[in-house]
Amino acid sequence: MSTDVGTRTTTTPAGRIGDSALRPDGTLKVTGEFAYASDLWHDDMVWGVTLRSPHPHARIRGIDITEALTVPGVTAVLTADDVPGENAVGLEHADQPVLASEFVRYEGEPVALVAADHPETARRAAARIRVDYEVLPAVTDPLRAMDEDAPPVHRPGNLVRHLQLRRGDPSVTAPVVVSLDFEVGMQDQAFLGPESGLAVPAEDGGVDLYVATQWLHVDQRQMCLALGMPSEKVRLHLAGVGGAFGGREDLSVHVHACLLALRTGRPVKMSYGREESFFGHVHRHPAWLTYEFGAERDGTLVYARARTVLDGGAYASSTAAVVGNAGTLGLGPYRIPNVAVDAYGVFTNNPPCGAMRGFGCVQAAFAHEALMDELADVVGVDRIAIRQLNGMREGDRNITGQVIDSAAPVAELLQIVSDLPLPAEREDEPDLRSLPGAVGNTTHGEGVVRGIGYAVTYKNVGFSEGFDDYSTARVRLEMTGGEAVATVHTAAAEVGQGLITVEQQICRTELGVERVVVHPKNTAVGSGGSTSASRQTYVTGGAVKAACEAVRAVVLERAALSLGREVAGLRLDGEKIVGGSGEVLAGLADVLGEDAVEETVEYRHRPTHAIDPETGQGDAHVQFAFSAHRAVVDVDVELGLVKVVALDTAQDVGKAINPDAVVGQIHGGSAQGMGLALMEEVVVTDGHVRNPSFTDYLIPTILDMPPMQVKVLEYADPHAPYGVRGVGEPPTISSGPAVAAAVRAACGRALRRVPIRPEHITGT
C-alpha cells in the first residue's frame, strides 16, 4: 500500500482529513504579510536588550549599573538582584539563572537587562554596564569533563545523566566484529525568525506575554516561579513563530521581557538579531560515539555495544531526555539480541545544548548506519540486504525489551528507496549549477565521482519514559449568521508545521461543518503540550478529535431528543442531522438554535514507563516512526566539494492527515539532516562560538538541495487517532547518514565525523 502523495495535488474545498487543505497562514507568509513575533508592536512600548557574558566561565565580583542608568532614554537596568522569585529556570531542572548572579558558565549567558525608548539606546547603555569578572578556567572538552578530577561546572559534578542499558548475554562473542568511533558537530536549529516577544503589564498587576515559543504552558510554569506570581497573572499568547525545531523549547526573552515590563510599567519588546540568537537558544548536542557490532558470518547481528557522550554545555536543558533517546534508540531499527549501551550527558562550559529535531537519534544514526555499511562490506553482503536482514518487524522487541506493536516496515522502506529510479548520469557538458562547486566553476567534471548511500531510522513519537504527555482542546459549535461555525481552541503552538490546518481538518471531518475558526493560542485553555517530538498531530490532534466527538455527542443527543429517535442511528454532516440511510432529518440550526455547544477535553496517549536504572529495560516509548533515505552525490574528490544529486525517501506516516504538509515536513527534515552531514556546524573553540552568523554558519540553499522523490506509506497505528504516526523528525535522522554514506562511497574515505568538510574528503 504505497501512495505517491507527491503527485496527489487535488484539494477538495471541504479540506477534511486526508485532503491537502490549504494553510490559513500560507498566503500571508508567502506575500510577506504574516505578523511574526518580531513584528509585534505596542504604541508606548520600550525596548529591552540583554547584556551577555563574554566569558565561558567567570565569577562575577560585582556589577556597576550607574553609568548605564544615566543614558538618556533608559527606563530600567536590571540584574540578578531584581529577580523577584526563584532566580532559576530550566525545562527539566531549574538550574539556569534568569540573570547570572555569582558565576557565568557559558559565553553569552545573560547578566543584565536594559530597557530604553530605542533599541540602540538600550544597547549603548548595556555597553556601559561594568561587570567585574574574575575569569576562571573553562571546562570545554566533554570527555575531560567526565574525569573524576575535572572542575565541576555545577555541584556535585559534571554528569547530567548516565543511561545504562543491558540486554541478553554480556559476554557473548561473534565471528565477525566491526567497530568505529564517530564524532558529530554542534548543529543549530537556524530557524529564520529569531527570538522575539512583547510583555504588556496588566492592570491586575500581572503580565501578558506575546512570544514565539513551542510550549506556552511549560514557559508559564517556569516564569511563574521566576516572577513569583501565580499562573492567573502570567498569561502567555503565541505570537507568529518563524520556525522552531527544538530551539524554542527553553526560555529566551520570556522572563526578561516580563521583568522589564513589570519594573517600568510599560510594554517591553525584546527581539534578538541573528548573532544574539546563536547565543539565545540551545543547540543540538555534539556527540562522541564508539560503536561495535558482532555478527554471524552472514551478517546477522549477535550483539551491539555503544558508548555515547553528549556535550550538554553549561545547563541541563533537555539533556537527560536526549540521553534517553540516544541510549534507548541509539542502535537504530534493528533486531539485536545482546546489547550494552552507555549514554552520557555531561556539563561543560560550552553553549548549552538541548532539543533539536531528531533529539538524540540524529547523532546515533550517523554511527550505527556507518557501522552497518562497514559490516555489510566485511561480510560481503549488499548494504540494503544487510539492513533488511537485521531490520525490525512488527512484533519484535527493541533493545529496551519493548514490543513494537504496530507496523515496522524497515525492509519495505529500504526496498522502496532502492527501487526508485536513479538520477540520470552526468551530461557531457553539464550546467555548472549541476556540479559540485556550482558557479564557483571549480570543475567541469574533473575529479567528480558519484556515490550512493542508504540509511534507515526509527524515532519515538511523543514524550517518553513515563512523562504525563497530554493535550487539551476546547471545541465550540454554534450558528453564526445562519452558518455553522466550529471554534477550536488549543494552546498547542503552531510553529510553521501546519498544526492549525490539521486542527481545522479534524473539526471539519468530525463535525461536518465547513467553517472552522482557530482561536488564538494562549494559556486561557489547558496545556497543549510541546510542539516537539513529532507529537502534535497525534496528541493535540487526538484532543481536538475527542473534543469534537464530545460536542457531537451533545448535539446528537439533543437531536435525538427533539426528533424522538435513537442517538445511535444519527450522524452530523454538512450542517445536517442525518439518519442511518443518509436521509436528512433536521438542520443543525434547528438543533442548536441560539445555543453554543462547547466541550473541553484532555487527551492522553497510552502511558509510557521509566526504564530500569540498571538494565535500561522498559516500555519507554509510545510510538515509533520509520523512514529510509537513499542519497546520490557527486563528489569532486580532488577539491572535496559535494553536490547532492538526489535524496529520495520512503516513510511510514500511519495516516497522512494533510498529504502536502507531510511531504513538506519530509522535504524540510531531509534538508536539515543533509545540512548536518555537509555544512552546518556551530564551531566552538575554548568555549567561544566562532561563527555566530549566517555568513559562516551555512545552511543548504536551493542549489544544495536536490528535488526529492518521496514515497509515503500509510500503515495505520491502531492505537493512535486516525492511525497517525509522527512525521516531522524521521527525515532529519535518516537523510544525513545516507548523504554521509554516499560521500564515503564516492571518495573511499572513512569520514568518521560530520559535518564532512572539504579537507576531510581531500585529506589535506
Add this chain to the structure above:
Amino acid sequence: MDFLQPTSWADALAARAERPDAVAIAGGTDVMVDLNFDRRRPGALLDLGRVTGLREWAVEDGAGGVGGGSTVRLGAGVPYARIIDDLGAQLPGLAMAARTVGSPQIRNRGTVGGNLGSASPAGDAHPPLLAAGAVIEVESAARGTRRIPATEFFTGVKRNALAGDELIAAVLVPVAAGPQQYCKVGTRNAMVIAVSAFACALHPDRKAVGTGIGSAAPTPRRAPEAEEFLAGELESAGLWESRGELPDGLARAFGERVAAAASPIDDVRGSAAYRRHSLSVMARRAATWAWAQYRNDPRKAA
C-alpha cells in the same frame, strides 16, 4: 547620522573632502552589514547612488591598460548583475567572478567599487582584476585623478591605497585578449564567501599570463613566479604560436607554483593546508581550461 546625497561627481568629491567622518555607500551590501552589527558608527553616509556616471561603463581605445589595447572603463558603481549581463565577452574573468557573488539580491546591489572599498581578502572581484592587469582610478577634489595598479591597491587585511579624501571613480580593465577563468571554492554551492579563489588570464597579445589569488593571503595577490613560469614554458615551446597541446605536467607545475605563492591561515572557513591544496587544483584546472579555449579560439586563423 547625516545622509549626504550628492548628484554630481564634483559634489561627491567635495563632500568626501569636507566630511572625513563620512562613509561612502554604493550598494550598501558591506556598509549596512557593518552598521547593523554596530561595527561602524560614521558621522555621515555619503550616498553615491545619484552620481549617475559611476553606474556607466564604456570601451576606451588604447587607454591605461598594460598592453595598450582597448580597455573597459567600468564605473565604480556598476552592479555585478550588469557586469554579468553586459561584459561577459570583454571581461570574462570578472563576469565569472561576479556570477559567484552572494545571491541575486546582492548581485543587483553590490558593486566592484564597493568590493575594492572593503578590500576583503575574500572579495571576488579582486583576483580577476589582478589577473587582467586592471588599474583603479581614484580621485580627490584637492589633487585630481590618480591611477593605482590593482597590484598596488591592496595594502593589508581590509585596507587599500585610498586616501581619506579620495573616492574610487572607475576601474580600467583591459579588454580580454585571450581566455580567462575564475574558480572559487566555498563549502556550499551558492551564497558563500570564498574559502579560496583563483583567477587566471592568458594574454597572447603580450605572451603573458596573469593570475590572482583570493582568500589565501592577507590581501588578494598575484602569483608572479607562476605567471612567469607558465608564460616562459609556453614561449620556449612555441606554443603561443602553434597553439599545440599543453605538455604533460605543465598545468600541474603551474598549480604548485600558484599554491606556493599563497600564505593562507587556518580559520573557521577552512584550513591553511586545504587552501593551498585547493589553489593548486584550481590553478591546474583553470590553466587547462583556458588553454583549451585558446586552442579552439576562432580568432586563431587571423
